[in-house]
Amino acid sequence: MSAPVQRRTVAVDAGDGALLHTTVEGSDAAPVTLVLAHGWTLSQAAWDDVATELATDVAAGELRLVRYDQRGHGRSSWGETEPVSIDLLGEDLVQVLDRCAPTGPVVLGGHSMGGMTIMCLAANHESLIGSRVRGVALVDTSAGDVHRPPRTRRGRLQARLQPGLLAAAIARASLVERLRRLAPPASPAHRKVVRGLLYGADATDAMVLRGAEIMHATPVRVFATFYPALGEHDKRQGLAALTRVPVEVLVGEEDKLTPVRHSRQLAQVLPDAVLHVEPRCGHMLPQERPGLVTAALRRLLSAAAGDEAVAGGGVTTPP
């Protein structure tokens, strides 16, 4: 057998009772660690295709890969902090770094709410950026203004009803769950809705089914409690630290949840960032274009690992 790949399952203690289900793959001696944060109502499984692409790098000892379930999502538990916010998710990510990548250069990749998580970390822990965090990939995400003020009468009515609807959904969660079970991901109607909302023209049925399955595993409480948090997320003024490191911004041209303008806005705030708008794709680039996302991550990883080699050389070479 070729050299096996190390894997550990770790429950990272977020400090308020939340335990974050984290998977660490690869050698602790790897020159760089990649930490991936997934989006709203998804789980670390949303990164599976990217992880498959990176498996050779991990096996070769060039990379340590850390994936985790955001609180409430996947296998991670809820903490005591109420209400939840994206800033709280940023603090969770700091705990994941402390526990699973305490030393060495780190590249962060975030999809959708995971990207916002990284922005919160960058805004609230500026000192980490450049010292520990050496590169950031922001995929299908936004720095703020996710729920635009409604412009039509119908939109305004919806906006007024929303808090009540969300509260009702949480209060009657078991009823909502029973209703959800009536239309599982296997049903065509379910997949049609998911495809229309999240995926672009090129997405295969298998991709849509897998995405729908991941979201179907997410409790209704996650949908309802994180929805307002997404609306409150605004880090358009807080990303200065990210100008210190290489940033790749990627978005699907047909993204309906965080449309292209959000990524263009990021590119304006971060003038050195590389912006890539991918045609015929929606909001699920890690699934729809795992090769594209992996290529961006690899550029960041080799830059981060290269930095380290240079820095390491500086220590051992006399001036």
Add this chain to the structure above:
Amino acid sequence: MTSTRVSPAAAVLTPGREVGVAVIGSGFAGLGLAIRLRQQGETDFLVLERGDDVGGTWRDNTYPGAACDVQSHLYSFSFAPNPDWPRTYSGQPEIQAYLRSTAERFGVYPHCVFGADVTDARWDDAARRWRITTTAGELSARVLVSAAGALADPVLPDIPGLGSFAGTVMHSARWNADHDLTGEQVAVIGTGASAIQIVPAIQPRVVGLAVYQRTPPWVIPRGDRPVRPAARRTYRRFPAVQRAVRGALYASREVLVVGLAKQRRFLKPVGKLARAHLDGQVRDLQLRAALTPDYTIGCKRILISNDYYPAVSAPNAELVTAGIAEVRPHSIVTRDGVERPTDTIVLATGFATTDLPIAHRITGRAGHTLAEAWAGGMVTNRGTAVAGFPNLFLLVGPNVGVGHTSMVYMIESQLNYVLDALATMDAEGLAVLETTPQAQADYRQLIADRSQGTVWLAGGCGSWYLDEHGHNTTLWPDFTFRFRALTRRLDRENYTGTPADAEVAA
């Protein structure tokens, strides 16, 4: 936990000791026989116990979470009811305490020899007695009863490199309570009845838990709840009420046999219950798929648990379905090329059930062991007697096992049979009683016929119920009341008896 209590005075083997009946083992079976003998006023018997206390399987299996899958009102001696069971389903400490107090109450301890592992038992045809060698001394007995049981000797899996592991390895039945799992990366190998009790018990305190699964079990909800004090008072004042509860529990479990052994379609509702239990507790569809068995429910033992599924889907847990390739000093490597750092390995890999280890130590009239006599499969008359092995009775032997109800019921059926055999020997003045090869062949055919079409043979799984030839050698394949009927009295016509005054054959 139980060994801290001091056992009442036990017997000691003196050289040349001769007894009427020697019993190997003091679990439910050996203890049950000892109690019934005492109840008849019999004192000429000894119980040979390799451990340091009574209890057998329930003394040995002290792993965290150890508990019984059968309600205590049913999983106890009919002749020694306990009105004070604290819960409907009892844990190992309660069951072990029950066995100890029952042994004490019926005066069994003075007949027990502890630390007496039977290493050899030979039929002496000239003396018409069993010559028994134990680690505590030797003795001879007119009748030998093996109550060594099927869940006595742990099976260690044949995994490359297991011997090279630098951390702690422990079998579920040899739990080391002094070893603290807190903060460790722990691997549990196996997903049987022991594993699904251990996993939820240790999951909250370990850092990381990997459960290595070969075949998932079917799991149904565990209706465990405390027994209210009022109910306990009622049971104490009106034992008939507890007997009625016991009867109702027995009947409700026996209904399962219709599905298990007669018409498999009657298992469908049970399968649906298990599916709903899994779907309700595990949201992740990939994990759910990995936990979904591909065989008919009942083919392997149906397990009951409310906390196994939540534990394997906990933040610090991982279900590993890729087979184990090898164990390294500090890790386990699976066939998909993944290496998981591991501090402690828990082997929840079960017991030697289809090859009873005691069979290698019992030598019959012709000079070969029971294991040799059984080389072509375990054959018996009524699971209890073997041709060529005079004055030997087996408790919890072949085809006496049950997966759906209380083993104690089967044991008590066998006790009726053995006691009637002893009474017959006394009444007829027999020195030797031995079953016939024909009776054995007939009984083997009966088992084979009744096993046909049962879920254990036709359910699409391999299990510890079947031997290496795929024959059912462990389970009673029918309603348990039919076994009781078969063993109510000794089938004297299937035995040859030699009177005590007959000439010894040269």
